[in-house]
Amino acid sequence: MSNATFHVTPGYGEILLKALGYSQAVRVDQRVETSGQGGWDDDLNIPDSIEEEIVRAFENVERTLATCGATWKDVIHVNSYHKVPQGQDVIGQDHNDVMAEQFRACLGGRAPVWTQTGVTVLGLPAMRIEIRVTAVINDEH
Structure with a gap:
């Protein structure tokens, strides 16, 4: 049977765990699933x-x-x-440009699959972006 371990990001993750009762990530064997991560500070x-x-x-x-x-x-x-501004029906190019730039900076040439969704609201009123990922840990790094 697989073991699931739940993980809380120091800082904001501790605040969210206390306020809303959820963890930022779960690891099952070599697989990791994160909750949505906003562009917030601690x-x-x-x-x-x-x-x-x-x-x-x-x-x-x-x-x-x-x-x-x-x-x-x-x-x-x-x-x-991506929060789509009221009256618009597309995710802005400003979002796409920065997303692509960050993929190149963070992924070292790898290209995971990506699903991009436009939404009307996110968890905090000021949020315009939330990112969640799935990872499979490579023991060779």
Whole structure:
């Protein structure tokens, strides 16, 4: 039988566990699933800049993966949720440009599968991006 271990990111993860009762990641054998990671700081503040918010969300994914012994280089699937401004029906190019830039910076040439979804709201009122991933840990890194 597989063992599931739940992991909490230090800082914001501890706040969310206490407030809402959930963990940031679960590891089952070599597989890691994260909850959605926003572009928040440890006090759940969201930056004004969409670029900074996306970069910080990627950093938070990295921090959360690390609690399970994984890195971006282990990621096989990315789901990203993008708040679409009222009156628009597409995810903005500003989101796509930064996402692509961060994929190149964090994945070292790998290209996991990616599902991008436009939404009307996210967990915090100021959020415009949330990223969740699936990783399979490669014991060779």
